[in-house]
Amino acid sequence: MMNGQTSDVITDVSNDEYVINRDDVSDELMSVIKSLTSSRRYVPQWYVYDTRGSEMCEELIQNSKTYNSWQHEFNILQGHADEIVAKVSFSAVLVDLGSGGSSKTRLVIEAMRKRRGRLTFVPVDMAKEFIESCGRQLEREYPGLTVEPFGGLYMDGVRHAAAREEAKLFLFLGNSFSNIPLSEQGKMLQEIRANLKAADRFVLGLDMNTDRETLLQAYGKQWAPIWRDNLINRFNKDFVGDMDAEKFEYNVDFVENPADGDTPSYVVKHLSSSGKQRVHFETLGLDIDFEDGEKIYFYEGPNTSCKWNPGQVRRLVEKSGFAVDAYWTNDEDNYCVFCLKPTDFPPV
Ligand SMILES: C[S@@+](CC[C@H](N)C(=O)[O-])C[C@H]1O[C@@H](n2cnc3c(N)ncnc32)[C@H](O)[C@@H]1O
Incomplete structure (x- = not known):
């Protein structure tokens, strides 16, 4: 705590530490930033569903x-x-x-x-x-x-x-x-x-x-307005950011596991950065660097939609x-x- 401000230390992918200003940022929103800056960048799934995201979904x-x-x-x-x-x-x-x-x-x-x-x-x-x-x-x-x-x-x-x-x-x-x-x-x-x-x-x-082609269609580009555009809008709104939806690509894949094993097959969804870029979140005083092709997943585990x-x-x-x-x-x-x-x- 400095000058009446509350701050948190975040360690990013390359082990750099950021002291970020977290005045007026709830624990819930801090958990989103921590997951976005973790070694496997992801967003908690609930974050996609603000009111607009829920209506679109x-x-x-x-x-x-x-x-x-x-x-x-x-x-x-x-x-x-x-x-x-x-x-x-x-x-x-x-x-x-x-x-x-x-x-x-x-x-x-x-x-x-x-x-x-x-x-x-x-x-x-x-x-x-x-x-x-x-x-x-x-x-x-x-x-x-x-x-x-x-x-x-x-x-x-x-x-x-x-x-x-x-x-x-x-x-x-x-x-x-x-x-x-x-x-x-x-x-x-x-x-x-x-x-x-x-x-x-x-x-x-x-x-x-478990039909691969049907699933790749079902979870394909039709979701980009929700899982990319609305999500990035929410980031920019919540943290006064300059993230550009056009600079991220929405992708989907399907991982098939043996039907006689315990692990179900599952869909993988992610955004990938089109080029090397830096995103700034004003509220937090935080810059996040993305490498070309670096991914943001939609859950902390490997799977969505088993x-x-x-x-x-x-x-x-x-x-x-x-x-x-x-x-x-x-x-x-x-x-x-x-x-x-x-x-x-x-x-x-
Ligand atoms: C796929 S939608 C399902 C909506 C509805 N149950 C249906 O079947 O159509 C998932 C819902 O779960 C909520 N959600 C996701 N993760 C959550 C969590 N960890 N805790 C509480 N709600 C969560 C989202 O906000 C969203 O409304």
Whole structure:
């Protein structure tokens, strides 16, 4: 602390240390800068989803001709929401991890309200303003629905909801679990399991499509306005930066792993610097140098969007203190919604 200013020391890729001014910069935003300057440059996935990013994402996933996971999961929930909600008691609270626009969750809300007019819904998402506004809209549309948004990280939301007395139906839809780094997935499931009671259920929507060409199209250039342009806009807004979206290229790849192994295949997305360049963030008094072709990944682990098979999912959840209570696939058999129940096995 100097002259009333708060500062942090950041070590960049080439081990240079920067003392940066962090007055008025929240811990959350500091975590973004720390990940951007770490040895493997990345952004936490939630950072892409400010309100504008969330709106753009909803628009794309619902209307794209080549990205079909939203539609696959929607079809499964449309056909089986009644069976899913029958897994918990009438008075259960609905909790949605990474709820975003809750566009598919509506089907579950409707199924729960058919059984009992009143329902408490807890959407959990880092995009706080976005879920608050979606929550107000849901309350207007569904009388008897109380929405209690939790703006924060997944696990903080799980602990927050676990403190409630009622049984809980947790949803983790949109293949979002697949963006958790591979090395963290088992630990996260164990932590979730540790917060569940016997009457709770955990519903996990996972993508099973491993067709390389389809995936490269699905995650291709159509995402650049969100994952590059809006992201760089957000950087410039949050840190008064001069980052130029035109000087970064959005790229995607698919890493295929053996189907009989435990590691799922996964998509890799990154921005790569077109040329050597320096980016300045005024708020922090920070310059970041990029080499030609240097990458910024969209998560701390190697993977985004894992692509699973049923054996891999079963082995992972059983190791983490869950059993598969039921599952539903779409007609093409390339998307699956699992209902998991906690087992007696002490997970942590
Ligand atoms: C792929 S979208 C899924 C939205 C919705 N559940 C669906 O299936 O359409 C992922 C959502 O998770 C949120 N998110 C990402 N990482 C998060 C984290 N670590 N903690 C809380 N929310 C997170 C994002 O803000 C975004 O709204």
